[in-house]
């Protein structure tokens with residue numbers, strides 16, 4: 280008999296220990312900004328008319344178990360992933376051919392491409408792009424006759440609004456604090472985990488250094504104004520503290536001023552000089568103009584962000600500006616699920632086009648099987664899998680969307696497909712479900728404890744700054760590339776989705792085993 284993948288964990292808690300932990304978690308979280316704004320369903324406007332209340336972000340009581348080798352694998356491959364996706368973002372012809380497959384069946388992707396084409400015809404004024412990426416994985420176990428392989432499989436690669444860097448740094452500090460104060464009881468056999476088992480996520484400092492790298496590479500002001508960074512945000516935003524942690528670090532550690540600009544106000548609060556320099560005026564001090572070096576998008580990734588009609592004009596306005604975009608439209612498109620599928624389809628020639636030879640085997644190792652739903656041979660085979668109720672049990676269907684809440688899981692797939700026109704099937708990709716090893720934990724959400732089986736998803740952040748292709752450098756040039764900390768998100772094993780913002784998951788940190 281093979282040994283279990285994980286030791287028995289977490290230690291049992293009696294009522295007194297649970298309430299002691301809960302008190303500590305609640306206080307520490309608010310004191311350190313491991314917090315979110317409450318859901319409006321919980322707080323009526325009469326209770327909190329000025330929106331001052333904050334609440335503990337959903338967190339796990341214990342750091343969840345994670346194989347050390349998998350953690351190291353995810354971290355060490357991040358710079359290869361950064362290279363890969365920045366190379367894709369620099370290859371407009373190739374991306375154009377992918378987008379072509381979605382034209383007419385995915386209006387959002389089509390519209391993004393049109394914005395890019397408009398700016399291209401005018402001539403781009405900025406050759407630098409910043410990527411603050413996050414590559415997401417789950418642990419995959421392959422049982423062999425006398426042994427087993429334990430490795431990471433990629434869930435997806437995010438090129439826009441990769442969130443939770445702020446909270447991820449805080450939650451690993453929280454779990455290390457709880458351990459240091461002795462709030463965690465030992466296991467029955469007397470064993471316990473130590474601080475060295477809980478890696479500290481450095482995402483706040485590291486992602487912020489990425490923004491600073493872009494800000495610096497932008498060069499001197501073209502307009503004799505002070506330079507700033509813009510965080511383009513949704514309004515309202517419950518996950519505001521996650522973003523604020525980066526903003527505060529920018530000012531405190533680097534002296535760089537950042538402003539939060541709601542997507543709907545772009546055209547009111549910014550304008551372009553004749554040379555496309557982006558100027559910003561904050562409503563709180565309307566006599567001062569700032570020159571924007573970098574626009575960091577924490578909005579604009581979902582069609583829901585473009586409802587009033589002005590947002591497409593706003594996206595075009597930002598794209599044509601001289602500011603460095605994090606991300607550019609091409610980089611945003613490089614992150615769509617179709618690209619991930621095309622790379623992962625067996626015998627795909629595409630990886631060789633973008634990745635270094637040495638990186639390819641390591642990248643391939645992390646790919647889970649993903650199929651197209653078009654009329655290619657692979658697509659026709661995938662269609663029959665998707666329509667087979669039993670086979671669909673092990674599959675997830677994804678449209679080209681971000682932010683959680685968009686996928687169709689398992690047995691719901693056949694019915695979903697039959698309910699939409701067949702011509703729209705190719706707008707989705709079909710992926711094998713990754714089934715990580717079972718473990719237990721306790722999630723605190725809105726003050727309630729949820730105990731039981733959980734599933735963990737590791738996110739590894741990456742920073743990449745690059746220059747687009749020029750006559751001298753037809754493939755462009757990567758200027759900065761580093762791994763930038765980690766996130767663990769944990770959800771109950773009964774829920775399909777794991778997005779913390781979408782309301783199903785919790786932020787967590789790794790207890791390496």
Ligand code: ADP
Nearest residue numbers: 434435680681682683710711712713776777778
């Ligand atoms: P999004 O861009 O909306 O976050 P994802 O591809 O990350 O889309 O899917 C959302 C969630 O669905 C993931 O966080 C994960 O919990 C679950 N999921 C997606 N793909 C898989 C998969 N292949 N195996 C297991 N779970 C998956």
Ligand code: MG
Nearest residue numbers: 435437681682
């Ligand atoms: Mg995503």
Ligand code: MG
Nearest residue numbers: 415435682683
């Ligand atoms: Mg995701």
